[in-house]
Amino acid sequence: MSSPAPTPAAAPAPNPARKKALAAVASVVAVAGLAYGAYWALVLNHYETTDNAYVQGNVVQVTPQIGGTVLAIQAEDTDHVKAGQVLVRLDPADAKVALEQAEAQLAQTVREVRTLYANNRVSQAQVALRSADLARAKAELTRIQEDVDRRQPLVATGAVGREEFQHVSAQLTAARATVAAAESALQAAREQQAASQSLTEGTTPEQHPSVLRAAARVREAALAVQRTDLVAPVEGYVARRNVQLGQRVQAGAPMMSVIALDQVWVEANFKESQLARLRLEQPVELTADVYGKKVVYHGVVEGLGAGTGAAFALLPAQNATGNWIKVVQRVPVRVRLDPKELAEHPLRVGLSMEARVDVAREDGKVLSDASHAVGALNGAERDTR
Template identity: 75%
Template sequence: MTSPETRTAPQGNPARKKALTAVSAAVLVAGAAYGIYWALVLNHFESTDNAYVQGNVVQITPQTTGTVVAINADDTDHVKAGQWLVRLDPADAQNALDQAQAQLAQTVREVRTLFANNRTQQAQIALREADLARAQSEVARAQDDVSRRQPLVSSGAVGQEEFNHSKAQLTAAQSSLQAARSGVLAAREQLASNQSLTAGTSVDQHPNVLRASARVREAYLALKRADLLAPVDGYVARRNVQLGQRVQAGAPLLSVIALDQVWVEANFKESQLQNLRLGQPVELFADVYGKNVIYHGTIDGLGAGTGAAFALLPAQNATGNWIKVVQRVPVRVQLDPAELVKHPLRLGLSMDARVDVSKTDGRMLADAEQPAVAVQTSVFEQDSREADAKVQQIIAANGGPQARPAPPAVDDTVLTSARTLAALNH
């Protein structure tokens, strides 16, 4: 028998060694390939599936209190900017407008009377000046009579009674002269008082007319606001108003969402923000369409804080049971409008976002320059123009623009003519 020392060790399994070697080589190759792929491709992208579609939710709220008498749109309906959606009872607003229009018309006529009184007072001054000139002529004539008769009284050529009669006429003429002077002064003061109400203005720019015009505009706008208009094109959502409902100013009745102006809010981890820059290209996939539809966009802005910072109940990290949680920052991604037309999105849909961060020369924050107006509507400008046109129509109908400012004071030619007329009458 062969001793144990002389026995040879069993030969290893060559097939098993080859398999292990192949697996190890495959793992090394796969690891190297993944490392190369990560260095060349994955290292240039940041991705997240915590992304959702966002958009402007335009709430339709009444500006006045009223009762709903008509509804012109329902959920999922598409509406155009300027289309009326809800109508309130306009009876009270119409009554207020009628009263304001009547008050404006009356005010215009009263202001026209003020301007007409200026011309009347000018004529009164001319008349009082003529009376003054006549009174001065009477005093001069009576003084001449007294001066001629006074030397003749001592010689008896003129009787004392006749002389006393001449002195009485002089006294009466002087009294008339004083009254005429007072009349001229009173007429001038009356003109100055009336001119203080019309100086430096016209009928349509008079303060009383402007105040009444403002009331007409206010009442007209209140009437027009009985129809609640759509500020933008979009789709109706969350309609909670019913016929006959009494609504208060500011109460939300329904919403209009412009689905052609949506964007994506991608919530990246704070550890992913290092290479994110404005303007970097983004590829997005929507769960509703799957991987077959690719959306292309660009980073439009990075949030100024994490979601937890703006939460309704923010975390109190100073408490003793604190646990560190990786925070996320919202990143706004602007989508291609043409792709939204082909494949429309709805608010709140889930998205997958992948950002190409190979170019890091862009800005992380927007510059300090004031941007242009992001969104605006001209739907309500028409109401203001119509209100102004209504005011001008009322003023013109009541003769406002035809009224002229007060004429200048009576010149010396008028006074000279008045004195000449008085002398001829004397």
């Protein structure tokens, strides 16, 4: 006899409180999603951020233009120096001796050039003298020629002796030779005058090439004396001083660097996918790790790099090889900082930053069409050596 069939289990009673809790959670999630979507559309969508940003500045090297021995060092690392302040002094003895030699050579050259102009006057006098000798010789030749012409018809009649006629004829030959010699002497004097004038033609003693060359050597030697004092090219702070007293330095050897911390900027490296809406003059907010979130710097986009970092790398990527993996590239973006904020919270070259660019304003240019004067940091040209 078969056993009776089991009765089905009763269905659990619905829990109204659980349904309300799930509905509340779903509502909270939906509201949070809508709020985040609205926040992204209204706020986050208007910013591009990166933490790949670093402080950059002009690191101006102080290098000598002449070789010499270091006599004094008047600046140390971290010292603040003014533009034109002497940083290093080299031994000026050799340069001063060279200057004295150049000045003596200039004086000797001036005397030699004056002698050239005096020789011009002497050569002119020689030409005049030779011209007078030629005129006198021609006059004598004319007189003797007339004597010969008068006596020649009288020889046949016996009025003039043959011996006397021969004597006058010999004088005529000698007179002709004297005229030829005077002409040659005059020609030689004129050639000498031309040669002398070619050394001074078209110039004055002050503008003679020899004098100008000697004067240039004096200026060069004077510059060498002046360059024994190495001055700060810009106002800033000394860094990487690597010169010692008594050291023999060569021209062009780096001795120290000067960094103008009041003129630094930030180089923010954005991904290539973030560049579509970046424009010049867009506002940027930046924070530095050295100060934390409590200090916020304000700047503007000053320029976008002309190439990615990989394009200028020492060993650029060889994308034509078989094993190729796409890597998102980054492009440097230059950000100009507020000078007042820099004065209140100074930055150092190389510090890391976080940058957030407001890309809501898209009426600016993508590439700059203006140049920036890097050399005129202080508004005046200075000898940077």
